Amino acid sequence: xxxxxxxxxxxxxxxxxxxAVETQINKVSKLFAYQEIRTPHFENxxxxxxxxxxxxxxxxxxxxxxxxxxxxxxxLRPEGTAxxxxxxxxxxxxxxxxxxxxxYYYGSMFRYERPQKGRFREFRQFGAEAFGSAEPxxxxxxxxxxxxxxxxxxxNDVTVHLNTLGDKKSQTDYATALKKHFKPHLDTLCGxxxxxxxxxxxxxxxxxxxQDKPIMQTAPKTLDYLTEAAxxxxxxxxxxxxxxxxxxxxxxxxxxxxxxxxxxxxxxxVSKELLGNQNAICGGGRYxxxxxxxxxxxxxxxxxxxxxxRLIVALKANDYPLVDPHVHAYFLIMGKQAxxxxxxxxxxxxxxxxxxDLDYMDKGMKGQFKQSAHKNARFVIIIGDAEIENExxxxxDQLNNEEWTIAMDNLYITxxxxxxxxxxxxxxxxxxxxxx
Ligand code: HAM
Numbered sequence: 381x382x383x384x385x386x387x388x389x390x391x392x393x394x395x396x397x398x399x400a401v402e403t404q405i406n407k408v409s410k411l412f413a414y415q416e417i418r419t420p421h422f423e424n425x426x427x428x429x430x431x432x433x434x435x436x437x438x439x440x441x442x443x444x445x446x447x448x449x450x451x452x453x454x455x456l457r458p459e460g461t462a463x464x465x466x467x468x469x470x471x472x473x474x475x476x477x478x479x480x481x482x483x484y485y486y487g488s489m490f491r492y493e494r495p496q497k498g499r500f501r502e503f504r505q506f507g508a509e510a511f512g513s514a515e516p517x518x519x520x521x522x523x524x525x526x527x528x529x530x531x532x533x534x535x536n537d538v539t540v541h542l543n544t545l546g547d548k549k550s551q552t553d554y555a556t557a558l559k560k561h562f563k564p565h566l567d568t569l570c571g572x573x574x575x576x577x578x579x580x581x582x583x584x585x586x587x588x589x590x591q592d593k594p595i596m597q598t599a600p601k602t603l604d605y606l607t608e609a610a611x612x613x614x615x616x617x618x619x620x621x622x623x624x625x626x627x628x629x630x631x632x633x634x635x636x637x638x639x640x641x642x643x644x645x646x647x648x649x650v651s652k653e654l655l656g657n658q659n660a661i662c663g664g665g666r667y668x669x670x671x672x673x674x675x676x677x678x679x680x681x682x683x684x685x686x687x688x689x690r691l692i693v694a695l696k697a698n699d700y701p702l703v704d705p706h707v708h709a710y711f712l713i714m715g716k717q718a719x720x721x722x723x724x725x726x727x728x729x730x731x732x733x734x735x736x737d738l739d740y741m742d743k744g745m746k747g748q749f750k751q752s753a754h755k756n757a758r759f760v761i762i763i764g765d766a767e768i769e770n771e772x773x774x775x776x777d778q779l780n781n782e783e784w785t786i787a788m789d790n791l792y793i794t795x796x797x798x799x800x801x802x803x804x805x806x807x808x809x810x811x812x813x814x815x816x
Contacts, residue, residue, distance in 0.1 A: 387501025431462030433639025
């Protein structure tokens with residue numbers, strides 16, 4: 381038997397959680413006035429080398445690269461930001477009169493990582509990017525957006541970790557300070573960190589091998605190397621978040637694993653008991669130079685991405701209530717003629733917006749009744765020879781324990797009346813009751 385590839389999984393029983401997340405993503409994105417954008421799953425490899433950075437783990441160790449039959453080098457997208465920036469430039473979204481351009485996306489990303497709890501080789505991200513404004517208020521909005529999604533999903537035990545990398549000068553001064561700090565301790569750091577020391581010392585703070593060593597805790601803090609403008613930007617983000625009542629804590633070691641960030645960086649983390657070291661469910665920040673790096677016009681930008689699988693672990697831990705799958709009507713069929721009628725009536729009910737199913741296994745009455753229970757049917761509709769003859773159906777209301785015989789022509793309207801009756805809540809019915 382051919383099995384699924386390492387680090388991938390099938391979504392079967394958990395589909396309700398994914399659908400609940402997707403529903404809330406669409407709702408909350410509308411609240412913040414972000415429009416959905418969809419881009420391809422594979423891109424030119426150079427996009428990630430130039431966009432995410434050669435020194436990042438994602439590009440140097442984790443991409444799925446392949447040459448196609450035309451000799452092009454493709455990469456399965458490991459993240460969404462570089463592709464969205466590519467689309468922003470290629471589709472000239474910068475010329476759109478709506479500013480800032482605010483977009484969100486949802487879909488699979490691919491990283492060749494060591495699979496473990498909360499870490500997969502194919503995983504899903506929900507991300508958002510806002511282009512065109514350098515205003516710190518937009519940084520606060522994007523954090524509030526991420527935080528609001530969690531509130532909508534009733535995930536409360538989350539901490540917003542906040543830091544800033546500052547502007548270019550702040551980053552150069554900080555890199556010098558980091559080199560001074562780590563130089564006498566290079567022999568205690570891993571091989572990768574020794575390489576990072578000369579190429580990009582900031583990446584040392586992001587090392588998964590050395591992260592708990594004391595030398596990391598005593599490292600200089602970005603906040604002490606900010607230019608005045610960078611400090612003013614960060615202070616404003618802090619003020620806006622405070623005004624919006626978004627709780628956060630400043631995390632001096634937070635530098636993020638991708639090279640494009642400037643100014644604000646943040647992560648939303650759940651407890652380690654829930655997800656171990658993979659406890660960041662969302663990461664993001666400002667990236668004011670990336671559009672220009674990828675040959676677009678200078679355009680400041682800020683964004684985030686959630687790991688959907690990690691979100692779902694948190695959702696389950698909070699016992700998020702799912703609506704049980706159900707149908708409104710299930711036909712119990714006795715005989716060939718009855719099947720023909722049931723096919724006709726079921727299509728009528730479906731066109732009218734009722735969730736409808738029927739037997740296709742030629743089961744006996746008992747077997748069909750069992751199926752209707754598995755399907756959580758509100759109404760069981762029985763059709764046999766007598767019903768065909770009289771042009772009636774026998775309806776059992778499983779909720780109220782009632783039973784009636786009604787004219788076939790009245791079936792649809794009767795079911796709709798019952799479903800819209802006061803105090804009946806049906807999550808996915810178009811015919812809402814007065815209680816909603
Ligand atoms: P990232 O921190 O690399 O940022 O990924 C964002 C989130 O994706 C992580 O916080 C985590 O929840 C999830 N994630 C990452 N790798 C895996 C994996 N192997 N398995 C499961 N979940 C994973 C970015 O991707 C940036 N593009 C975020 C961003 C958008 N920055 C600005 N705009």
